[in-house]
Amino acid sequence: MDYSGTNVQEAGVDEADIVKTDGRRIFAMSAGHLVVVDAARREVLGSVLLPVGESAELFLAEDGLLAIQQSSGGGGNPPQAVIHRIDVRDGVPKIAETLRVEGNYVSARSIGGVARVMVRSRPADDFPFVHPAGPDSETVAEEANRAAMLATTLEDWLPAYSHTSPGSATAEGLLPPCGQVHAPTVFSGFGVTTVLSVPVAGAIDPTAATSVLAPGETVYASTRSMYVSTATWIDPAADEAGDIDWDQFAAEFRTNLHRFDISDPAGAVYTASGSVPGEIHNQFALSEHAGHLRVVTTTGEWNASESWVRVLAESDGRLVEVGSVGDIGRGERVQSVRFAGDIGYVVTFRQIDPFYTIDLSNPAAPAVVGELKIPGFSSYLHALDEGLVLGVGFDADEDGFVTGAKVSLFDVSDLAEPQEVSVWTAPGGWNEIGWDHRAFLWWAPERVAVIPVTADREWSGAVVLQIADDALREAGRIVHLAVSAAQTSCRRLNETDVIGPVDMTEADLGARVVELIVQTPETAIIVACEPGEEPIAGFQCEVGEFSESEEESLRKRISYTTSEELWACLPPAVSEVPLRQIVRSIVVGDDLWTLSHPYERYRDGSTEGLLQVNGLKTLEFLDAVDI
Structure with missing residues (x-):
C-alpha cells in the first residue's frame, strides 16, 4: 500500500515529526500521549503517556519508534533532551x-x-573571567583567564x-567520551x-x-553529512557594559558552520x-x-543588505570558499531557498518578490541566471518535476503589505526566463509552511498539494x-470542527449507500437526498439512526x-433499514464553533488523513488531536x- x-x-x-505512518498504523502525538491508530479500521489501538508530559518528535523504523522530548527543567534541575525507545x-x-x-x-x-x-x-556560567582595562593589561587578563579555564573540570x-530501561539499573555519566570532544577550527563561542x-529500532548506546x-x-x-550553524559569539560582559558597536556588529556578522561525517551508522565524526x-x-x-x-x-542591515550564494569545500579540517555570487536582492532579506541538483x-x-534562479554547475563560478519580480513572496519552495517549482507564501500589495496567503506555480524550464504561470490566493489568509515545512504535503501520484490555511478565523x-x-x-x-461527525453512534450515509435506479427525475425526494449525500457533504450530513440513537x-x-410514497422513493435510491430513521444534520456556523487548525496531512492508500489541534493553542502535539x-x-x- 502506498x-x-x-x-x-x-x-x-x-x-522527526509529530506524526508518522508505516501504511498500516498511524502514530501521532496528542496531549503528551503517543497514540497508535489502525489505518484500516480507523480506531485507536493503544497509547502511552510520555513521562515529560509535553509533545515529542518521532522517528519510525520497522516496529521501533523513537520519541524525542524536551524537558524545561526547573526547581534547580537543568533542562534535558529526553529520548524514548518505544516498542510498537x-x-x-x-x-x-x-x-x-x-x-x-x-533537531534530528x-x-x-x-x-x-x-x-x-x-x-x-560562573567562570571568573576578567577583561583588560587597556592594551597594557591584555597579557595579564589572558593569563588570568587561562588559569580559570585550567581550573575547570569535565563536569x-x-x-x-542518565540511561534507564525496565529491569536494569540506571547508568549515569558524562557525554561523550573525551576522545570524541573537539575544538572547532573556527572559534564559535562557549557551548557544546x-x-x-x-538506532530507531535498536538499543540505545549513550x-x-x-x-x-x-x-x-x-x-x-544530507545522507553523508550533518551540519550545524552557530552565530557570531557575543561577549556577555561587553554587552552588559555597553561596549558593543551594534552597527559594526551587523556589518561584520558571520555564520560559523561545523560538519559531522555520518556515513558510519556506529557514530558521527566531527571533521571540519x-x-x-x-x-x-x-x-x-544549506545544501550539500x-x-x-x-x-x-544575507549580509548587512535592511537598507544596505545583500544576499550571496557561497560554495564551500572541506580542506585540512576547514570549510573553505571555492566560489560565490552576490548582488542578490539588494535592500531585501532572503525569504526562501531551495536547491535541486546544480x-x-x-x-x-x-516590497515585491524577486525569484532568482542560480546555476551551480561550476562550483567555482556560481551565477545568477534569471530573475522574476512579482507581488508577495514565497516562504517555502518545493521543486516538482518537469521544470516546475511550487511556492507557498503570502500575497502583498504594491507597498509590500501582506494581504493574504498565496501559492504560486513557477515554470523554470528556461532558467533565464522563469515565469509565474498560475496563482491561488486566500485574501486575509495565512499559513505556517515557511516556519514548518513538515505541514506541507505533495502527493506526486495524484499531483496534489495539501496546504493548511487559516483566514481571519472565518475559515481554518x-x-x-x-x-x-x-x-x-x-x-x-478540508475542515475540522471542534464538534466532529465522529461524535455519533449513527451510521453516516455516503456514496456507497446510494443504489439505483438511475433514471429517476430530479423532482423525486430520493434524488434530492442523494444530492445532499454526494454533492454537499461539507454542509449537509445524512445519518441513519436506530430508535433511541442520538444524531x-x-x-x-x-x-x-415521510409519506409512504416518499419512503418508497427513498428506498429505491438509498440503502437503509426499515428500523432506521433518516436525519439531516447541518454543522453550526463557524463563528459559533471553536476552529481546529490542521497541522499535518498524510496519505495512506486511497485515504487522505489530516491531523488538527485546537485553534490558537499549541499545535505541536501537546494538545488534544x-x-x-x-x-x-x-x-x-x-x-x-x-486521539
Whole structure:
C-alpha cells in the first residue's frame, strides 16, 4: 500500500515529526500521549503517556519508534533532551528505554534507520573571567583567564546523562567520551553541541556520541553529512557594559558552520568548521551536493543588505570558499531557498518578490541566471518535476503589505526566463509552511498539494490544490470542527449507500437526498439512526418525516433499514464553533488523513488531536478519530 512520509528537505533523510505512518498504523502525538491508530479500521489501538508530559518528535523504523522530548527543567534541575525507545510491535506502545541528556534538543535526522539527535548544552556560567582595562593589561587578563579555564573540570563542560530501561539499573555519566570532544577550527563561542547516534529500532548506546565546542542552532543533513550553524559569539560582559558597536556588529556578522561525517551508522565524526559572512534564513539555506556545501546568506542591515550564494569545500579540517555570487536582492532579506541538483532558487522580499534562479554547475563560478519580480513572496519552495517549482507564501500589495496567503506555480524550464504561470490566493489568509515545512504535503501520484490555511478565523483547514496542464486548480477544502461527525453512534450515509435506479427525475425526494449525500457533504450530513440513537452532537439535526410514497422513493435510491430513521444534520456556523487548525496531512492508500489541534493553542502535539479521514480523490468525509 502506498503511503506518504514526512515532507523532508533531502531524499533519504527523514526528519522527526509529530506524526508518522508505516501504511498500516498511524502514530501521532496528542496531549503528551503517543497514540497508535489502525489505518484500516480507523480506531485507536493503544497509547502511552510520555513521562515529560509535553509533545515529542518521532522517528519510525520497522516496529521501533523513537520519541524525542524536551524537558524545561526547573526547581534547580537543568533542562534535558529526553529520548524514548518505544516498542510498537503489537500496536500497544511500551517504553523500552529512556536516555536523558542535559541540554536542549536542537533537531534530528534519520538515515537508514539510525537517528542523529543533536543536543546543545552550555558550560558552567560562573567562570571568573576578567577583561583588560587597556592594551597594557591584555597579557595579564589572558593569563588570568587561562588559569580559570585550567581550573575547570569535565563536569563544568560536558553534559551529564542518565540511561534507564525496565529491569536494569540506571547508568549515569558524562557525554561523550573525551576522545570524541573537539575544538572547532573556527572559534564559535562557549557551548557544546553533541550528536547522538541512536538506532530507531535498536538499543540505545549513550557512548555513541561526539561533540564540538560550539552552541548549535540551525541543522542541515544530507545522507553523508550533518551540519550545524552557530552565530557570531557575543561577549556577555561587553554587552552588559555597553561596549558593543551594534552597527559594526551587523556589518561584520558571520555564520560559523561545523560538519559531522555520518556515513558510519556506529557514530558521527566531527571533521571540519568554516565561516561565511552574513546570516542564514533556515535549514534550506544549506545544501550539500557533489562534495560541496552551498550556503545562502544575507549580509548587512535592511537598507544596505545583500544576499550571496557561497560554495564551500572541506580542506585540512576547514570549510573553505571555492566560489560565490552576490548582488542578490539588494535592500531585501532572503525569504526562501531551495536547491535541486546544480540549480538553486532564492526568493527575497521587501516590497515585491524577486525569484532568482542560480546555476551551480561550476562550483567555482556560481551565477545568477534569471530573475522574476512579482507581488508577495514565497516562504517555502518545493521543486516538482518537469521544470516546475511550487511556492507557498503570502500575497502583498504594491507597498509590500501582506494581504493574504498565496501559492504560486513557477515554470523554470528556461532558467533565464522563469515565469509565474498560475496563482491561488486566500485574501486575509495565512499559513505556517515557511516556519514548518513538515505541514506541507505533495502527493506526486495524484499531483496534489495539501496546504493548511487559516483566514481571519472565518475559515481554518487545508486547501487541496491539483496541478494539471501547468495550472493550479482548487480540488477542495478540508475542515475540522471542534464538534466532529465522529461524535455519533449513527451510521453516516455516503456514496456507497446510494443504489439505483438511475433514471429517476430530479423532482423525486430520493434524488434530492442523494444530492445532499454526494454533492454537499461539507454542509449537509445524512445519518441513519436506530430508535433511541442520538444524531451528531453539536449539529442542527432534523428527523425526516415521510409519506409512504416518499419512503418508497427513498428506498429505491438509498440503502437503509426499515428500523432506521433518516436525519439531516447541518454543522453550526463557524463563528459559533471553536476552529481546529490542521497541522499535518498524510496519505495512506486511497485515504487522505489530516491531523488538527485546537485553534490558537499549541499545535505541536501537546494538545488534544483529531485525525480526520477524507477520500483522496473525492475529498469526501469518511471518518474521524479523536486521539
